[in-house]
Amino acid sequence: MMRSSLLVSGIGMSVALQAQDYLPILQYHHVSETTPRSTSLSPAEFIGHMDYLESAGFEVVDLRTALNKIKVNSPLPEKAVAITFDDSYRDIYTGAFPILSEREYPFTVFINTEPVLAKRSSALTWEQMKEMEKSGAVFANHTVNHPYMMRKEEGETNEAWLSRMTQEVDTVEELLLEKLDFTPKMFAYPYGESNQAIRNIMKDRGIMAFGQQSGVVSIDSDFENLPRFPASGVYANLATLKTKLNSQPMPLLNADAGGDLAGADPVSIRLTFKEGKYRFKDLACYVSGQGKANLEWTADNQVVATAPKAFGTGRGRINCTMPDSTGRSYYWYSNVWIRPAADQHYVSEKS
Incomplete structure (x- = not known):
C-alpha cells in the first residue's frame, strides 16, 4: 500500500x-x-x-x-x-x-x-x-x-x-x-x-x-x-x-515578467502581493550570477525587482524569498528568462 x-x-x-x-x-x-x-x-x-x-x-x-x-x-x-x-x-x-x-x-x-x-x-x-x-x-x-x-x-x-x-x-x-x-x-x-x-x-x-x-x-x-x-x-x-x-508560495496577486525572453537590457519583474501582514522589509530577490536585485516599491503591495545588469546568452532567473510571520519558513517565487544567441532561431514573442 x-x-x-x-x-x-x-x-x-x-x-x-x-x-x-x-x-x-x-x-x-x-x-x-x-x-x-x-x-x-x-x-x-x-x-x-x-x-x-x-x-x-x-x-x-x-x-x-x-x-x-x-x-x-x-x-x-x-x-x-x-x-x-x-x-x-x-x-x-x-x-x-x-x-x-x-x-x-x-x-x-x-x-x-x-x-x-x-x-x-x-x-x-x-x-x-x-x-x-x-x-x-x-x-x-x-x-x-x-x-x-x-x-x-x-x-x-x-x-x-x-x-x-x-x-x-x-x-x-x-x-x-x-x-x-x-x-x-x-x-x-x-x-x-x-x-x-x-x-x-x-x-x-x-x-x-x-x-x-x-x-x-x-x-x-x-x-x-x-x-x-x-x-x-x-x-x-x-x-x-x-x-x-x-x-510556501509567495502570496502574489500578479507577477509581470515582461515575457519569456531577455534582451540587451536588464530584466525586471513586477510583483503585486495579496492583502495581508507580510514582512516586506525582509523580501530579497537574487539574480543568477549577479547577487541581489534592485527593489523599487511602487505601491504598498507592489515591488519591481530589476537585475543589476543584462543576462548573458542562455537562461537566467530571479529568485525572491520572504520569511513568513514565524520566521521559520520562507515564501518563495522564481522566474526564468532566456536570452537567445543570434544563431539559435528562437521564436520571437512578437511573431
Missing part, C-alpha cells in the same frame, strides 16, 4: 492533518555515481534525501492526484511533497527505484521516448516502466526528441515549428496509452523552456506542465508552467533542500 494520508474521522475526532494547500515538488534526473554531476546525485545522497523526508514527517504523495486536489482547492496532507524525475534514464530504475519502492513512495517520471524506442542501453524499457508502475510510478510526457521547444530549425516557418512541437507532444501521449495504457496528462518542458504558444498546446489538451523555475505549486499557479525544486548536482545539498521543502 502506498504511503499516503488516510482520513480517519469520527464524532468529535479527526486524526488526519489536512492543513496544506500547496505542494513542493522535487525534480531529479540521474541517480548514479557515473553520470554527469550537473544532473546527478549518488544513491547515497538520494537515500539521505528520502531519509530526511521520512524523519521530518513529510507525506510523499502522487503528483497527479495532488495537483488535481490543488486545482479544486481540496486540502493536501500536512507536509505533502511529490517526487519527480526527468528523462528516460535507466539509472532511475537501477539507482532510484529500489530506494523508493522500499519506502513505498509514489513518484513520476517524465520520459522522452526516442531513447526508449531506439532501445538504448542507457534508457528505460517499457517492461521496466510496467514493473515500476506496480509500485507507484507514473510515467508522463517529456517529448520524443527532447528539443528546445522555443527554437525553430533553419528556414522553418512559425507554422511548421508549431506543428512540429505539437507532434512532439501528441506522439508521446499516444505512446503512453499504447504501451502503458495510461497517460496522466502531465508534461515537463525540456530544459524548462516554453512560450505562450506551447503553453496553449497544453491548455488545449488539458495537460498540466512544468518549467524549471523553482517554487511551490498552489491554486494560484499557472498550471501550464508549474515550478519544481531541482535536487540534483549543486542542488543536492540537503541543508539547502530542507529550506526549500519547508517553503
